[in-house]
Amino acid sequence: MMRPRVLSAAAIAAVTVVGLAVLPNGAATAGDTGLRAAARGTGVKIGTAVNMDALATDAPYAAAGAREFNTVTPENVMKWEVVEPTQGHYDWTQADKLVDVARRNGQAVRGHTLVWHSQLPSWINETDFTPAQLRDLLRRHIFAEMGHFKGRIWAWDVVNEAFNEDGTLRDTIWLRNLGPGYIADAFRWAHQADPSAILFLNDYNVEWIGPKSTAEYNLIKDLRRQGVPVQGFGMQGHLGIQYGLPGDVLENVRRFDALGVKTAFTEVDIRMILPDDQIKTQAQAEGFGLLLRACLLVRHCISYTVWGFTDKYSWVPGVFSGEGSATPMTEDYQKKPAYDTLKETFQLAS
Numbered sequence: 001m002m003r004p005r006v007l008s009a010a011a012i013a014a015v016t017v018v019g020l021a022v023l024p025n026g027a028a029t030a031g032d033t034g035l036r037a038a039a040r041g042t043g044v045k046i047g048t049a050v051n052m053d054a055l056a057t058d059a060p061y062a063a064a065g066a067r068e069f070n071t072v073t074p075e076n077v078m079k080w081e082v083v084e085p086t087q088g089h090y091d092w093t094q095a096d097k098l099v100d101v102a103r104r105n106g107q108a109v110r111g112h113t114l115v116w117h118s119q120l121p122s123w124i125n126e127t128d129f130t131p132a133q134l135r136d137l138l139r140r141h142i143f144a145e146m147g148h149f150k151g152r153i154w155a156w157d158v159v160n161e162a163f164n165e166d167g168t169l170r171d172t173i174w175l176r177n178l179g180p181g182y183i184a185d186a187f188r189w190a191h192q193a194d195p196s197a198i199l200f201l202n203d204y205n206v207e208w209i210g211p212k213s214t215a216e217y218n219l220i221k222d223l224r225r226q227g228v229p230v231q232g233f234g235m236q237g238h239l240g241i242q243y244g245l246p247g248d249v250l251e252n253v254r255r256f257d258a259l260g261v262k263t264a265f266t267e268v269d270i271r272m273i274l275p276d277d278q279i280k281t282q283a284q285a286e287g288f289g290l291l292l293r294a295c296l297l298v299r300h301c302i303s304y305t306v307w308g309f310t311d312k313y314s315w316v317p318g319v320f321s322g323e324g325s326a327t328p329m330t331e332d333y334q335k336k337p338a339y340d341t342l343k344e345t346f347q348l349a350s
C-alpha cells in the first residue's frame with residue numbers, strides 16, 4: 001500500500017493561513033516558509049549539497065541552506081582526497097565543520113562518498129600497491145572515515161558510480177585489483193564500521209529503466225539475498241532538459257522500493273543549453289517535480305537532495321560548456337519555477 005500523501009484541494013486551502021504555515025500534521029511555525037517546512041510530515045527529507053567555501057564566506061548562502069533544507073551532503077569535503085591527503089594523515093577539518101553546522105541546523109548528514117574512482121588522493125594512484133595492499137587500504141579508509149563520524153551520519157553513499165552505461169561494471173582501480181566482490185566487501189565493512197547509517201549504492205543515469213539501472217537492480221537483489229547490507233539506492237538525478245525527462249522514473253523507483261531498499265534522489269540538478277528562457281525554465285521545473293513526485297509516491301524514498309541550490313556555485317558550467325542554470329535558484333538567490341514546483345509538490349503530500 002502506498003503512503004497516503006495527497007491532500008484534497010479543500011484541505012490544502014485550509015492548511016495555509018497568511019503569516020503562518022499550518023502544516024498538515026498540525027505543526028505550525030511562524031515564518032516557516034522554506035522547502036523544509038513544506039516537506040515536513042511527508043517522510044521525505046529535502047537536502048542540498050554544500051559548498052564549504054560558500055558556507056564560510058557567503059552569509060545569504062548559509063542562511064538559505066539552514067532555512068530550506070533538513071539534510072545536507074558535503075559536495076567534496078568527505079571525499080578521500082580531502083580527508084586523507086597523505087597516507088595515514090587525516091584532515092577532518094572541513095568535514096567536521098559541515099557536521100557541526102548540520103547539527104546546529106537540525107539537519108541530517110548524507111556522507112559522500114566512500115568508494116569511488118574519482119577524487120582519490122594522489123598517493124593512491126601514484127603508488128604501485130599490490131591488490132592485497134589496495135584491499136587493506138580500502139577497508140582502512142572505510143573504517144577510518146565511518147569511525148570518525150560514527151553515529152553522526154544518517155546515510156552514506158558507500159559505493160559511487162560503479163557501473164557503465166551498458167550495465168557492465170566500470171573499469172576502476174577497485175574492480176581491477178579487488179574484483180567485483182569489492183562492492184559487497186565495502187558494504188559489509190561499512191555496516192561493521194557504523195551499523196546506524198543507511199548504506200547506499202549511488203549512481204547517475206539510473207533514474208529511468210535501462211541497462212545501467214537494471215544491472216544495479218539485479219546486483220542489489222543478488223547482494224541482499226547473500227545478506228550484504230545494501231540498504232539504499234541513490235539516483236543522482238543529474239539531468240539536462242535537452243535530453244528529455246525520464247517518463248518511467250516512477251516505475252523505476254517502484255521496482256527498487258519493491259526490493260525492500262530505501263531510495264533517494266541524491267544529486268538533482270537539471271541543466272539546459274544557455275541562454276535560459278521561460279520554456280526551458282518551465283521544462284526544468286517539470287523535471288524537478290517529476291523526480292519529487294516519484295519519490296513521494298513510493299513508500300521508502302527517504303530524501304531528495306539537490307546538487308546545490310543556487311546557480312552561483314553549481315559545478316555544471318565548469319564541466320558542460322555552454323550549459324548551466326541547473327539549480328532551483330538563480331545566482332542572486334531568486335527562486336525559479338523549479339523551486340516553486342518543489343514547494344507546491346511537497347505541500348500537496350500529507
Ligand code: G3I
Nearest residue numbers: 049075076112113118119160161204236238267307314315
Ligand atoms: O580543492 C581544489 C583547489 O585546491 C584547487 O585550487 C582547484 C583548482 O584546481 O580545484 C579544487 O578541487 C576541485 C574540487 O571540485 C573542489 O572544488 C576539483 O578541481 C574539481 O574537479 C572538483 O569538482 C567536483 C566533482 O564532483 C569532481 O568529480 C565538483 O565540485 C562536485 O560537484 C562533483 O560532484 C560529483 C559527485 O561527487 C558525484 N556525482 C557526480 C557529481 C558531479 O560531477
